[in-house]
Amino acid sequence: GNSVTQMEGPVTLSEEAFLTINCTYTATGYPSLFWYVQYPGEGLQLLLKATKADDKGSNKGFEATYRKETTSFHLEKGSVQVSDSAVYFCAPYSGGYQKVTFGTGTKLQVIP
Amino acid sequence: NAGVTQTPKFQVLKTGQSMTLQCAQDMNHEYMSWYRQDPGMGLRLIHYSVGAGITDQGEVPNGYNVSRSTTEDFPLRLLSAAPSQTSVYFCASSYSKIRGHYGYTFGSGTRLTVV
Numbered sequence: 001g002n003s004v005t006q007m008e009g010p011v012t013l014s015e016e017a018f019l020t021i022n023c024t025y026t027a028t029g030y031p032s033l034f035w036y037v038q039y040p041g042e043g044l045q046l047l048l049k050a051t052k053a054d055d056k057g058s059n060k061g062f063e064a065t066y067r068k069e070t071t072s073f074h075l076e077k078g079s080v081q082v083s084d085s086a087v088y089f090c091a092p093y094s095g096g097y098q099k100v101t102f103g104t105g106t107k108l109q110v111i112p
Numbered sequence: 113n114a115g116v117t118q119t120p121k122f123q124v125l126k127t128g129q130s131m132t133l134q135c136a137q138d139m140n141h142e143y144m145s146w147y148r149q150d151p152g153m154g155l156r157l158i159h160y161s162v163g164a165g166i167t168d169q170g171e172v173p174n175g176y177n178v179s180r181s182t183t184e185d186f187p188l189r190l191l192s193a194a195p196s197q198t199s200v201y202f203c204a205s206s207y208s209k210i211r212g213h214y215g216y217t218f219g220s221g222t223r224l225t226v227v
Contacts, residue, residue, distance in 0.1 A: 034215050043116075043202055043218035044155075089154070093213050099170070100216070102147075104154035 003027075006090055006103035013080055013110050021075040021106045023090035031092035033057075033073045035064055038087045038105070047075075047088070080110045114138050118203050118219035125193040125226045133188040133222050135203030141217070142208040144186040148172065148199040149221075155202070161186055162208065193226045200224070 007022045025031065035057075036044040050057035050064045050073070057064040066073045075088060087105040119134045137144065145160035147170075157170030161180040175197060177189040186205075190197060200223050204216040 032213065036216075036218075043118075043220045044204075044216070045218065046215035049215060093209075095209075095213075099157060099160075100213070102155040104152060 004090060004092060004101050004103040006106050009087075009105075009107035011106060011108050013108070015082055015110055015112050016079045017110075019075070019077040019080045019084070019108065021088050021090075021108070022072060023074070023103055024070075024072040025090075025092045025101075026071065027092055027094045031094040033064060033066055034091040034093065034100070035062070035075050036089040036091060036102075038089065040086070044089060080108070082110045082112055084108060085110045116203055116205055116217050116219035118201075118222050120222060121220065122223050123225070125190075125224065127193060127195060127226060129193050130189070130191050131193065133190075133201055133203075133224075135186045135188070135219060136184050137186075137203075137205040137217070138184065139205065139217065140183060141205035142183070144180065144203065144205045145170070145216075146176070146178065146186070146188045147202045147204060149202060150199050158188065158201075190224075193224075195226045198224060198226045 003026045005024045034049045035047040037047045038044045048057040048059040050066045062077045087107045089105045090103045091100050093100045116137045142163045146158040147155040156172045158176050159178040161167045167178050200221050202221050203219040206216045
């Protein structure tokens with residue numbers, strides 16, 4: 001199965017700062033990637049996905065960049081807000097009936 | 113509102129007690145699964161189902177049972193609760209992966225404490 005390594009948090013940023021969260025994986029083939037966000041006290045929500053190498057998914061100002069040559073992908077946002085404070089999970093998926101593997105999550109704290 | 117509904121939201125059990133965590137979805141998703149979330153360990157898959165009448169084990173199935181008699185419901189049973197089962201439990205659903213995977217819809221979770 002896949003294994004996933006996420007950068008450890010917490011990541012603390014000031015409002016309007018640039019955000020990058022890294023995620024590396026080992027998998028067979030080239031998986032699709034998914035990013036989920038978990039706000040305090042809630043379940044995970046699908047944030048965005050990218051389905052092919054060098055593709056960029058985007059949603060709510062976030063972008064996912066996928067680099068197959070380094071088996072890594074990154075979540076980025078140009079200007080974070082306090083409301084972006086949450087835990088972010090990456091989850092590669094390799095197709096078929098294979099299970100989705102979640103990273104351990106990266107906690108983001110945005111301070112005013 | 114369409115989605116995944118989990119009940120209860122909070123539960124305290126004594127060691128050895130049994131209980132069932134409920135999960136229901138109204139999106140006609142074939143795939144349903146249970147995860148537990150523990151600090152520093154991310155999400156770990158307990159059991160999953162690819163359709164009514166079909167279930168299988170995930171990576172941490174011991175101490176848990178599941179069944180899937182309908183497409184909508186996927187309850188998780190703890191037969192004899194142990195303190196190691198203190199965790200936050202999430203139910204997630206999706207369309208069958210054979211159609212292509214488009215991401216999971218998660219419930220809001222059940223926070224379980226076993227004393």
